[in-house]
Amino acid sequence: MLNDTVTALILGCALDPEAVDSIPDVISQFLDSYTDARTEFEDYWVAWNQQISIDIKGDQDGILSLALSRYEYTGGAHPNSELTYHNIDTRTGKSVAFDALLVPGMRDSLKALVESEFRKVREIPEGQDLGAAGFWFEDSTFALTENVSIGGEGITFFYNPYEIAPYSMGSTEVSLSYRQLQGVVDKTRYISTGE
Numbered sequence: 001m002l003n004d005t006v007t008a009l010i011l012g013c014a015l016d017p018e019a020v021d022s023i024p025d026v027i028s029q030f031l032d033s034y035t036d037a038r039t040e041f042e043d044y045w046v047a048w049n050q051q052i053s054i055d056i057k058g059d060q061d062g063i064l065s066l067a068l069s070r071y072e073y074t075g076g077a078h079p080n081s082e083l084t085y086h087n088i089d090t091r092t093g094k095s096v097a098f099d100a101l102l103v104p105g106m107r108d109s110l111k112a113l114v115e116s117e118f119r120k121v122r123e124i125p126e127g128q129d130l131g132a133a134g135f136w137f138e139d140s141t142f143a144l145t146e147n148v149s150i151g152g153e154g155i156t157f158f159y160n161p162y163e164i165a166p167y168s169m170g171s172t173e174v175s176l177s178y179r180q181l182q183g184v185v186d187k188t189r190y191i192s193t194g195e
Contacts (some may be wrong), residue, residue, distance in 0.1 A: 002064070002090070002093065004090065004093070005086070005088055005093060006054055006066070007022075007023065009025055009054060009066070009068050009086060010026060010052055010054070011023070011025075011026060011071050011078065013026065013050075013052050013068075014026040014029050015029055015033055015074075016029060022077050024047075026052075027124060030048070033048075033074075036073075037075070038187040041150070045090075046075045047073075047077070048073060049071070049072070049073045049079070049149065050070075050071070050072045050073075050074075050075050051070070051072075051093050052068070052069070052070050052071075052076075053068075053069045054066055054067065054068050054069075054148065055066075055067045055069070055086055056074045056121035057085065057149045057151055057156070058149060058150060058151030058153075059090075059152070060150075060151070060152035060187075061187060062089060062091055063087055063088070063089065063090070063096050063148050063150050063187075064087070064088045064089075064090050065085060065086070065087050065088075065149045065150050065151055066085070066088065066147065067083060067085055067088045068083070068084045068085075068086060069081070069082075069083050070082045070084075078167060080161070081160075081161065081171075082161075083147075083158055083160060083171065084147055084158075084160075085147055085148055085149040085156070085158060087148070087149070087150045088109075096150065098146070098155070100149040101150065101155075101185050101186060101187055102184070102185055103184055103186050105183065106183070106184045106185075107144075109183075109184050110144065110184050110185070111142065111144055112183070112191070113176060113180065113181065113184065114142075114144055114157055114174055114176065115133075115142040117174045117175075117176055118157075118174050119174065120140065121173070121174055122172060123170060126164060130142060134165055134166070135164050135165050135169075136164050136165060137164060137192075143163075143164075144157065145157050145158065145159050145163070147159070149162045149165075150187075153173055153177055153178065154176050154177040154178050154179075154180070155175070155176055155178075155181060156173060156175045157173070157174045157175075157176075158171065158172070158173050158174075159171060159172040159173075159174075
């Protein structure tokens with residue numbers, strides 16, 4: 001069940017995910033695309049690179065948090081990288097939505113906690129406009145990401161390059177312990193029901 005999940009995540013990293021059925025297909029598609037580029041442009045000299053890895057970020061209480069890291073360079077000004085978290089119920093193999101752990105009515109409180117930590121990580125004073133600090137939040141209003149790792153010690157929120165800021169500003173990781181999230185997030189809500 002978990003092997004199928006990991007395989008599906010890797011297949012989703014293909015240049016054209018709809019055209020692959022196996023991990024060797026992902027590799028072949030990438031190499032064929034490079035060959036096509038070299039054929040189309042005879043003086044093309046840029047080397048391409050793609051790296052995909054999946055690591056275990058957390059494994060607690062029946063929730064396995066996988067970190068899918070993808071690095072790719074296919075020409076252009078710079079490579080692209082992306083880190084996405086996938087939380088899996090080890091009993092069913094199904095995805096665990098972060099909202100399943102959120103105490104009802106506490107989304108605004110969670111948002112405030114994450115924004116406060118985000119500002120610390122990015123060294124943005126409280127009250128400073130996020131747009132003026134270079135971030136692309138709609139109406140300069142902080143927004144939670146869906147890219148969340150449910151770990152043993154706490155929750156990690158990860159914003160990839162280009163998601164909320166230019167590539168040059170890089171990614172942003174915000175981690176909060178369950179102690180900081182007390183009353184806002186409750187892992188036992190999901191563990192006891194599995195829903």
